Amino acid sequence: MKSLTGLALLLALAMALTLLVGVQDASLGDLWRAVFAFDPADPAQVVIRSVRLPRLVAGLIAGAGLGMAGTIMQAVTRNPLADPGLLGVNAGAAFAVVVGALISGYSDSGMIAALTFPGAALASAAVFLLGGARGGTAGPVRLTLAGVALNALLLSLISAIILSRSEVLEVFRFWVTGSLAQAHSRPLAMMAGTLLLGSVIALVAAPRIEALALGTALARGLGTRPGRVQLAALAAITLMTGSAVAVAGPIAFLGLIVPPLARRMARHVLRRELILSALLGAAIILLADTLGRLIVAPAEIRVGIMTALIGAPAFILIARRLTPGATA
Amino acid sequence: MKGWLVLISLLAGALLLSLMIGQVLMTPAMLWTGLWSGTGPGALTLRVLRGPSTLTAAGAGAVLGASGTVFQILLRNPLAAPDVMGFMSGAGLAVVAGVAFGVLLPLPLLAAAGGLLAALVVTLLSVRPNGAQSTFTLILVGIGVSFFAAAASSFLVTRMPPQEAADAQRWLVGSLSARSWQHAAQVWGIGSLLFLVLAVQVRAMALLELGDDLAAGLGVRINRARTGLICTGVLLAAAGVAVAGPVPFVALMAGPLGMRIAGVTQPGARLTAAAITGALVTVLADVVSRSLVPGLQLPVGVMTGLMGAPYLLWLLMKEAEAGEL
Numbered sequence: 173m174k175s176l177t178g179l180a181l182l183l184a185l186a187m188a189l190t191l192l193v194g195v196q197d198a199s200l201g202d203l204w205r206a207v208f209a210f211d212p213a214d215p216a217q218v219v220i221r222s223v224r225l226p227r228l229v230a231g232l233i234a235g236a237g238l239g240m241a242g243t244i245m246q247a248v249t250r251n252p253l254a255d256p257g258l259l260g261v262n263a264g265a266a267f268a269v270v271v272g273a274l275i276s277g278y279s280d281s282g283m284i285a286a287l288t289f290p291g292a293a294l295a296s297a298a299v300f301l302l303g304g305a306r307g308g309t310a311g312p313v314r315l316t317l318a319g320v321a322l323n324a325l326l327l328s329l330i331s332a333i334i335l336s337r338s339e340v341l342e343v344f345r346f347w348v349t350g351s352l353a354q355a356h357s358r359p360l361a362m363m364a365g366t367l368l369l370g371s372v373i374a375l376v377a378a379p380r381i382e383a384l385a386l387g388t389a390l391a392r393g394l395g396t397r398p399g400r401v402q403l404a405a406l407a408a409i410t411l412m413t414g415s416a417v418a419v420a421g422p423i424a425f426l427g428l429i430v431p432p433l434a435r436r437m438a439r440h441v442l443r444r445e446l447i448l449s450a451l452l453g454a455a456i457i458l459l460a461d462t463l464g465r466l467i468v469a470p471a472e473i474r475v476g477i478m479t480a481l482i483g484a485p486a487f488i489l490i491a492r493r494l495t496p497g498a499t500a
Numbered sequence: 501m502k503g504w505l506v507l508i509s510l511l512a513g514a515l516l517l518s519l520m521i522g523q524v525l526m527t528p529a530m531l532w533t534g535l536w537s538g539t540g541p542g543a544l545t546l547r548v549l550r551g552p553s554t555l556t557a558a559g560a561g562a563v564l565g566a567s568g569t570v571f572q573i574l575l576r577n578p579l580a581a582p583d584v585m586g587f588m589s590g591a592g593l594a595v596v597a598g599v600a601f602g603v604l605l606p607l608p609l610l611a612a613a614g615g616l617l618a619a620l621v622v623t624l625l626s627v628r629p630n631g632a633q634s635t636f637t638l639i640l641v642g643i644g645v646s647f648f649a650a651a652a653s654s655f656l657v658t659r660m661p662p663q664e665a666a667d668a669q670r671w672l673v674g675s676l677s678a679r680s681w682q683h684a685a686q687v688w689g690i691g692s693l694l695f696l697v698l699a700v701q702v703r704a705m706a707l708l709e710l711g712d713d714l715a716a717g718l719g720v721r722i723n724r725a726r727t728g729l730i731c732t733g734v735l736l737a738a739a740g741v742a743v744a745g746p747v748p749f750v751a752l753m754a755g756p757l758g759m760r761i762a763g764v765t766q767p768g769a770r771l772t773a774a775a776i777t778g779a780l781v782t783v784l785a786d787v788v789s790r791s792l793v794p795g796l797q798l799p800v801g802v803m804t805g806l807m808g809a810p811y812l813l814w815l816l817m818k819e820a821e822a823g824e825l
Contacts, residue, residue: 329806335802483647488641488648491644492641
C-alpha cells in the first residue's frame with residue numbers, strides 16, 4: 173500500500189511538471205483556468221491545452237503500456253533483459269505503420285495507427301518463438317541478440333523503404349522516432365481504449381502467467397492451459413505495445429528498467445507488479461520527457477534518447493548479475 | 501587450395517561488378533581502355549567515380565573481417581565480434597563527439613581512441629561482482645555498451661545543425677558514398693600496418709587457441725599476448741569505422757563465412773580468409789545498395805543489416821542447440 177501511494181505521488185509530481193514546466197512556464201492557476209475557464213487569448217493556457225495536455229496523455233499511455241508490457245514479457249520469458257523495445261516488438265509495430273502509411277499515402281490517421289497492432293503481434297510472436305516460450309527457456313544472450321537481429325532487420329527494411337521514397341521522410345520522422353512531441357496529432361482516445369483492454373487481459377491472466385513460470389508440467393497440474401495463457405500474454409503485450417508505439421513511436425528500455433523496480437515493491441505478486449509498473453512507467457517517461465525538454469531548451473531531446481541514456485547503464489547492471497545457464 | 505581460388509575469384513568478380521554498375525553501366529572493355537589510355541568515360545569512372553569508393557569498401561571490409569576473427573578466435577565464440585560487443589559503436593561515438601565538439605584530430609585517431617576506450621570499459625564492467633569473468637558476461641555487457649554509445653551518438657546528433665546532423669546520421673548507419681583516394685589510401689595504409697602486426701602475433705594466437713595452460717607452458721606470456729591481440733583487433737575495427745562508419749555485421753559474418761568457403765582452420769589462414777570475405781561482403785553490399793533503387797544511394801549499412809540480421813538469427817538458432825547461451 174505504501175509503495176502504491178508513493179508511486180501515485182511521484183506520478184502526480186511528474187504530471188504537474190509536464191503541464192507546467194517548459195519554454196513557456198505556467199502556474200497552477202493557469203492550469204486551473206485552462207481546464208475550467210479557458211481563455212484562448214492567454215498564451216500559457218493555450219500551450220497547456222493544445223500542447224501539454226496531449227503530451228501528458230500520450231506519456232501516460234506510452235509509459236503505462238511499455239511498463240506493463242515489459243513486466244509481462246519478463247514474466248513469460250523468465251528473462252530480466254526482456255523489453256518490447258530491445259526485443260523488436262516496437263520496431264515491428266513501427267514497420268507495419270510505415271508500410272501502411274506508404275501504401276495509403278496518409279501518415280496521421282487512426283486507421284494507420286491501428287496497424288501497430290498486427291505489426292506488434294507478429295514481432296512478439298517471433299520473440300516468443302525465439303525466446304523458447306514453448307519448451308525450454310532461452311538464455312539472456314540468445315534472447316537479447318535475437319532482439320538485436322530483429323531490430324536491425326526491421327530498421328534496415330524501414331530505412332531501405334524510406335530512403336528510396338524521398339517524399340516520405342516525414343513518415344519516418346513521425347513514426348520511427350520515439351518522441352512525445354507530436355502527441356496532439358495522435359489518436360489518443362482510441363489508444364487509451366486499446367491500452368485499457370490490454371491491461372484488463374494482463375490483469376486477468378496474471379495468476380496463470382505466474383503458474384506458468386513454475387514450469388509447464390506444474391502449471392498443467394494446477395489447472396492452467398499453457399497455450400491459452402501464452403496467447404493471452406501475447407494479446408496483452410500486443411495491445412499495450414501497439415498503443416504505446418501509436419502515440420509515441422518506438423521507445424526502448426522503459427520495459428527493461430520498470431519491472432525490476434516494480435517487482436521489488438510488489439513483493440513478487442504479478443498483479444500488483446502490473447499496477448505498480450503502469451504507475452512507474454508513466455512517471456519515468458514523463459520525468460524523462462520533461463528533462464529532455466529542459467536541458468537543451470528551447471530545443472528538445474526526444475524522450476526515446478533520454479530513456480536509452482538511462483536504460484543502457486541499467487542494462488549493463490542487470491547483465492552483470494546474470495550467470496550463464498541461469499534463467500533468473 | 502580450391503577454396504582460396506573460389507574466394508579470390510568471387511572477390512575479383514565483386515570488384516569488377518562494383519566498377520561496372522552505377523548511374524551509367526560501364527562494360528569491362530570501356531574500363532580496360534580507360535585504364536590504359538587514361539582518357540574517356542572508363543578512366544573517369546576508375547579515377548573519380550567508382551575507383552576510390554570500391555577500394556575503400558574493400559579495405560574497410562578487410563579490416564573489419566579480420567577484426568571480427570581476432571575476437572572470435574580469442575574468445576572461442578562466433579558471437580564475439582567488435583560490432584556486437586560495442587567497440588565499433590564506441591569508435592563511432594568518438595568520431596561523432598569529435599565532430600560535434602570541434603576536436604581537430606584525424607578521424608582514425610578519434611575512432612581508435614573511442615574503440616579502445618569502449619574495449620576497456622567492456623572488459624572492466626564484465627568482471628562480475630564475485631570476481632568471475634566469462635564470455636557470456638562480456639558479450640552482454642558489450643551489447644549494453646553499444647546501446648549506450650548509440651544513444652549518446654543520437655543525443656549528440658540532435659544537437660548538430662540540420663545538414664550536419666543528416667550527414668552524421670547517414671554515417672552512423674555505415675556509408676561509403678563519396679569516398680576519395682584519401683580514404684582508400686588511409687584504410688589500406690593503416691590496414692597493412694596492422695596486418696603486419698597481426699602476422700607477428702599470429703603464433704601466440706595459435707598457441708592461445710590450444711588453451712591457456714598449454715600456451716603458458718610453451719612460453720607465451722598469456723596476458724601480454726592477449727592484451728596485444730585485443731588492441732590490434734580494436735584498432736583494425738577502428739580503421740574500418742574511420743572510413744565507412746560503424747557498418748554492422750561485416751565483422752560478425754566474415755570470419756565464419758570465409759572459414760567455410762576457404763575450408764581452413766588455422767588462425768593465420770582464418771584471418772586471411774576473413775579479410776578477403778569481409779572485402780567481398782562489403783563490396784557486394786555496396787553494389788546492391790547503389791543499384792537497388794535507380795538514382796539513389798542507400799547507405800551500405802542498410803544492406804549489411806539486411807544480410808547480417810538473418811545470419812545472426814540463424815547462428816542463434818544453431819547455438820541454442822549447443823546450449824549454454
